[in-house]
Amino acid sequence: MTYPPGNPYGGQPGPGGNPYGQPQPGYGQPPPGYGQPSPGYGQPPPGYGQPQPGYGGPPQPAASPTGTTLNPRTLPDDDNVNPYVFCVSLNGDWFMSKGAMLAYYGDVRFEAVTEYSSVQGWVAARFSSPVYVQDWVVATGHGKVLIGDRGFDLNSYDLDDGNLTIKAGNLCAFSPQLELKQSIVPGFVTLIGTGKFIASSNGPVIFVEPPFRADPEALLGWADCPSPSVHHDAQWMTQNIRAMISGALGRASGEERQYDFTGTGTILLQSSEVAREDPAVLRLVESQTQLLTDSQAGSLGQRLIARAQQQH
Amino acid sequence: MPFEEVNSKVVRARVSPASPVLARRGAMLGYSGQVTFRPVHGQGRGIGGFAGAALSGESNPMMATEGQGEVLYGYKGLHVTVLELDGGAPLVCEADRLLVHDAGLQTSVQFLGSGGIKQAIGGAMTGQGLFTTNVHGRGSVALLSHGGAFPLQLNGTQVGVDPQAYVGHVGQLTVDLAAKVGLRDVVGRGSGEAFQLRIGGYGTVYVQASEQKF
Numbered sequence: 001m002t003y004p005p006g007n008p009y010g011g012q013p014g015p016g017g018n019p020y021g022q023p024q025p026g027y028g029q030p031p032p033g034y035g036q037p038s039p040g041y042g043q044p045p046p047g048y049g050q051p052q053p054g055y056g057g058p059p060q061p062a063a064s065p066t067g068t069t070l071n072p073r074t075l076p077d078d079d080n081v082n083p084y085v086f087c088v089s090l091n092g093d094w095f096m097s098k099g100a101m102l103a104y105y106g107d108v109r110f111e112a113v114t115e116y117s118s119v120q121g122w123v124a125a126r127f128s129s130p131v132y133v134q135d136w137v138v139a140t141g142h143g144k145v146l147i148g149d150r151g152f153d154l155n156s157y158d159l160d161d162g163n164l165t166i167k168a169g170n171l172c173a174f175s176p177q178l179e180l181k182q183s184i185v186p187g188f189v190t191l192i193g194t195g196k197f198i199a200s201s202n203g204p205v206i207f208v209e210p211p212f213r214a215d216p217e218a219l220l221g222w223a224d225c226p227s228p229s230v231h232h233d234a235q236w237m238t239q240n241i242r243a244m245i246s247g248a249l250g251r252a253s254g255e256e257r258q259y260d261f262t263g264t265g266t267i268l269l270q271s272s273e274v275a276r277e278d279p280a281v282l283r284l285v286e287s288q289t290q291l292l293t294d295s296q297a298g299s300l301g302q303r304l305i306a307r308a309q310q311q312h
Numbered sequence: 313m314p315f316e317e318v319n320s321k322v323v324r325a326r327v328s329p330a331s332p333v334l335a336r337r338g339a340m341l342g343y344s345g346q347v348t349f350r351p352v353h354g355q356g357r358g359i360g361g362f363a364g365a366a367l368s369g370e371s372n373p374m375m376a377t378e379g380q381g382e383v384l385y386g387y388k389g390l391h392v393t394v395l396e397l398d399g400g401a402p403l404v405c406e407a408d409r410l411l412v413h414d415a416g417l418q419t420s421v422q423f424l425g426s427g428g429i430k431q432a433i434g435g436a437m438t439g440q441g442l443f444t445t446n447v448h449g450r451g452s453v454a455l456l457s458h459g460g461a462f463p464l465q466l467n468g469t470q471v472g473v474d475p476q477a478y479v480g481h482v483g484q485l486t487v488d489l490a491a492k493v494g495l496r497d498v499v500g501r502g503s504g505e506a507f508q509l510r511i512g513g514y515g516t517v518y519v520q521a522s523e524q525k526f
Contacts, residue, residue: 202389203321211344218341218386235348255337255349255375269342271321271386 072105086154100172106143129182152200165190166221173198201270210261218272225265322386335412337373345381391460399450405480407445414451459522470512476523483515
């Protein structure tokens with residue numbers, strides 16, 4: 001069960017081959033260069049996943065002509081139906097995030113990863129993240145599964161013996177040839193191996209190369225880079241008195257903090273999204289509190305209570 | 313230095329010591345080069361500057377971006393429209409729609425109620441606010457909108473715009489609020505379009521493809 005690597009980026013290029021579609025006449029005043037990713041942003045290095053270029057901009061879905069009614073035969077195989085919906089041609093097993101499935105054709109069952117792994121021993125080896133295991137299901141059977149996420153743009157990425165780290169909340173599905181591991185950076189997971197995965201982004205994905213500093217909320221993921229370090233803008237801290245006071249209390253505005261990437265690789269960015277509550281973060285942080293001594297845990301608890309009361 | 317639209321939701325600004333930019337706080341997505349960020353308070357200088365901003369609530373926390381490098385800006389996945397101001401008529405919009413603009417541009421707060429008490433009340437009723445921000449000078453501005461903004465050219469004609477869909481305008485335009493409140497609206501069975509902005513004159517009105525406020 002492999003996916004043909006021949007034309008992995010979708011057979012329906014957008015009009016004019018323009019990866020982001022063409023703005024509709026009269027839409028804004030796009031300056032020259034709009035829609036054409038500039039050098040260094042739109043060109044990921046070969047050898048690792050590229051998002052599907054086969055979709056038009058939001059005003060103009062290209063892959064599916066409007067007015068056409070799709071059925072199991074006309075639905076695309078492992079390709080975007082429109083910028084926001086992806087169709088997985090299922091023949092075996094796929095991992096899917098809970099709530100990503102919109103609809104399906106055929107004989108497909110969805111089982112919790114926790115239950116399925118007791119039947120199929122290989123599942124536990126592929127999904128080595130106890131923190132996220134509750135939020136995922138295994139789709140098994142034959143058919144076509146349509147997936148979507150909050151109306152965000154969906155992209156499919158093909159990994160060829162590679163690794164890509166992505167924000168856990170934006171990962172929608174991945175083929176079981178890939179291995180999922182928890183990243184050291186909280187809220188991110190790493191996919192390793194050869195296979196396909198689907199991830200969402202708010203607006204098209206922007207590719208940049210290090211050295212680069214990214215806002216944590218806008219960071220979608222990275223490939224082949226060393227893990228980022230945290231950079232604090234000292235000038236910001238000294239100039240913003242309010243941030244300094246809150247910083248003294250253990251909290252900062254967040255604006256002075258960026259993830260710093262060095263070395264070689266590619267960084268994936270999106271327009272910053274309204275953060276979705278990631279239930280795994282609580283479990284992650286909670287598991288880290290085992291590092292604390294009893295008295296440290298007590299003072300942390302008091303600080304958390306004070307914070308919760310402040311917000312009411 | 314004009315901003316480059318990377319896609320419909322992200323713009324890239326090239327910053328140099330000669331051309332810093334002012335951006336909404338929290339809108340920086342990432343940067344390369346030697347760039348620093350500095351919080352700034354208030355809204356420009358002069359009459360209607362800091363004092364006006366404090367009074368009206370028509371101010372958003374902004375930050376100055378200085379140094380040498382390239383910075384990406386975007387905010388909460390909202391669409392971005394880049395406008396070039398030629399130094400003629402100012403851009404009129406609400407402060408929270410300003411994503412990023414050249415630091416050389418001046419912003420000031422305008423009291424909409426100067427047109428009379430009727431207009432002031434109208435502002436309060438539509439959620440349009442009693443105050444709006446004027447952006448003067450020559451340079452680039454990136455505006456936020458929900459669902460993308462499109463321009464309507466006016467050549468002495470008049471157009472009606474839903475107050476929630478109104479983004480801003482440039483040119484010699486007059487903005488009036490037209491209220492057609494009937495009995496049906498009072499009992500909650502109106503068309504939902506009781507309030508409209510009547511805009512007339514010569515210039516460009518920007519309207520977003522959504523009635524969602526932010």
